[in-house]
Amino acid sequence: MTYDDTDLIEEAPPSPTERQLRRLMVPRPAAYVAEERLDVINDPDLEQLWRVQP
Amino acid sequence: MDLVVQSPDELLAAVPHVLGFKPEESIVLVPFGPGLPITRVDLPSSAADREEIWDAISGPYGRHARSGDRLGILCFTDDRRSAELASQHLSSRLETVGITTPIRLWTDGQRWREFNAGATGLQTQATAERVAAATVLSGAAQPASSRASLAASMVGNREPIAQVIPTARAAAAASTPAAERDWALDRLEQFHADGNRFSDADGARMLVALETIATRDELWENMTNLNHASHMAIWNDLTRRAPDEVRAAPASMLGFASWLHGDGAKAWCALDQVPSDRPYSMAAIVASAVQNGIHPREWDRYQSEMRQLAGELDESFMPKRPEQQGNLPRTRPMTDRPAPDR
Numbered sequence: 001m002t003y004d005d006t007d008l009i010e011e012a013p014p015s016p017t018e019r020q021l022r023r024l025m026v027p028r029p030a031a032y033v034a035e036e037r038l039d040v041i042n043d044p045d046l047e048q049l050w051r052v053q054p
Numbered sequence: 055m056d057l058v059v060q061s062p063d064e065l066l067a068a069v070p071h072v073l074g075f076k077p078e079e080s081i082v083l084v085p086f087g088p089g090l091p092i093t094r095v096d097l098p099s100s101a102a103d104r105e106e107i108w109d110a111i112s113g114p115y116g117r118h119a120r121s122g123d124r125l126g127i128l129c130f131t132d133d134r135r136s137a138e139l140a141s142q143h144l145s146s147r148l149e150t151v152g153i154t155t156p157i158r159l160w161t162d163g164q165r166w167r168e169f170n171a172g173a174t175g176l177q178t179q180a181t182a183e184r185v186a187a188a189t190v191l192s193g194a195a196q197p198a199s200s201r202a203s204l205a206a207s208m209v210g211n212r213e214p215i216a217q218v219i220p221t222a223r224a225a226a227a228a229s230t231p232a233a234e235r236d237w238a239l240d241r242l243e244q245f246h247a248d249g250n251r252f253s254d255a256d257g258a259r260m261l262v263a264l265e266t267i268a269t270r271d272e273l274w275e276n277m278t279n280l281n282h283a284s285h286m287a288i289w290n291d292l293t294r295r296a297p298d299e300v301r302a303a304p305a306s307m308l309g310f311a312s313w314l315h316g317d318g319a320k321a322w323c324a325l326d327q328v329p330s331d332r333p334y335s336m337a338a339i340v341a342s343a344v345q346n347g348i349h350p351r352e353w354d355r356y357q358s359e360m361r362q363l364a365g366e367l368d369e370s371f372m373p374k375r376p377e378q379q380g381n382l383p384r385t386r387p388m389t390d391r392p393a394p395d396r
Contacts, residue, residue: 014335017271020356021339038110039094039201039319040347041073049068049084 062159062166064179065184069128070197074319075204077130081140086124090115090153091347092316094319097131097140106144107302114347116151126157134160136167137324158243205323208308210294214254215261219300220256233267234259241275246284252290261296264303271320274307274336277314286320301327302334311341314353318344 069084070076073094083093093111098104127144129137141158148155158169167174186196198204226234238260245252252260264270277285289308296304309324321344328337342348 015267017273017274018335018339020360021343036115037095037322038345038347039073039322040114041092041094041318042316042347042349043088044072044092044316045389046085046088046136049065049072 061175061181062157062161062168062173063175063181064163065126065157065187066128066130066159066166066177067182068189071185071189073197074200075198076319078200079133080130081107081129081137081144082130083115083144084126084128086126086156089120090125091316091349092117093347097129097133098135099133099136104119104140107140108144108147111346111347112147112151115153117150117347118349119151119153121152123153125153125155126159127155128157129160130163131160132162134162134167141169157172163331201319201323204319205326208293208305208323210288210328212295213296215258215295216297218258219297222262223256225259226262231266231269234263235266235272237372238263238269239272239276242276245288246281249284249287252288254295257292257295258300261292261300261304263309265323270303270336271305274310275357275360277311277353278357279314279350282311282314286315289324295323298329298332301329302332302337305339306334306336309337309344313340313343313348314350316350318347 065084069082072084072092073082077094079097079385080094081097083090085092088304091114093114095107095111098107125148129140131137134351137160138158141155141160145158146153157171158166160169161177164177164191165174166177190196198207207358241252241256241260286308289304292304293308305324305327308327309321312318312321312324321340325344327338328334343352
């Protein structure tokens with residue numbers, strides 16, 4: 001562990017889980033601009049739109 | 055499910071059931087087959103806006119596109135001219151990554167027009183009701199009337215828990231972080247098993263426990279593709295009921311669980327419940343995942359890497375013979391990019 005177990009979140013540096021996830025997900029400023037947001041639905045239930053042939 | 059979309063009218067009526075809300079002044083990209091996501095963006099009204107939209111979606115679609123992929127471009131707006139320009143622009147850009155768009159559809163809620171073929175028709179209430187009935191039979195939840203109402207569903211009565219937070223803080227101060235973490239994990243497992251709503255006292259205790267990073271991370275890492283629905287339920291309830299001072303964590307957890315569920319719109323609505331005056335790095339990471347269209351399977355990959363790393367570390371503590379010293383496990387260098395505050 002690289003952090004104090006009793007640190008409060010708002011005072012603490014990024015936790016190990018946060019640091020690891022940042023390797024996968026590169027933060028972008030656009031993420032914080034409400035009018036530029038994407039609503040992405042991954043693996044949608046396409047059967048609600050089309051009949052998906054097996 | 056028996057529903058088979060046979061007309062633009064039916065397709066337009068079905069989209070809110072997949073998104074979870076009725077889109078307004080929006081473009082929705084709908085894949086014809088598995089592999090690509092559904093995406094909703096605000097309708098661009100200028101050439102610069104249209105290019106910005108492409109910049110935003112080119113990442114997710116460029117990553118996932120395969121030769122022969124097809125998308126429908128659906129425009130929900132009264133502004134037919136902007137819809138035609140925006141759908142044409144998107145269509146030409148999508149072709150550059152190998153995606154064709156056989157359908158470019160516009161509706162103002164009353165009429166529809168398919169721009170490629172020039173066909174027109176009416177959007178009827180009868181079709182909307184028939185599609186809604188079919189989705190009810192399939193067990194799907196009915197869509198919110200708008201994106202705003204979806205967001206409003208995450209705001210509940212926050213006063214009861216606010217009143218018992220001081221008591222929970224006093225109890226936590228008399229306890230230890232480790233004891234509170236163990237309680238939180240046990241309580242989470244109980245919720246996974248019975249799904250019963252937390253009492254105000256348990257809710258306050260959980261919210262206070264989440265303020266400790268190690269505890270929050272253990273609960274976060276408990277999320278999997280198998281239990282994300284249960285996580286969505288618990289964090290949705292606590293986000294609705296948590297006062298400002300303790301809402302950043304449950305709202306971020308709800309955002310992450312929603313992303314893991316594949317629902318980017320709900321994830322955004324959850325992140326909007328993080329108080330704006332409280333920068334919260336977990337929320338920034340979830341926002342990045344959603345904005346970049348990162349697929350939820352990346353969480354599986356992350357957890358697998360962590361398990362592997364833990365295994366390597368365990369092995370590294372085993373005494374080794376001198377000839378083995380050159381084969382010590384190595385981990386990849388970590389690039390710790392800073393997240394902007396929100």
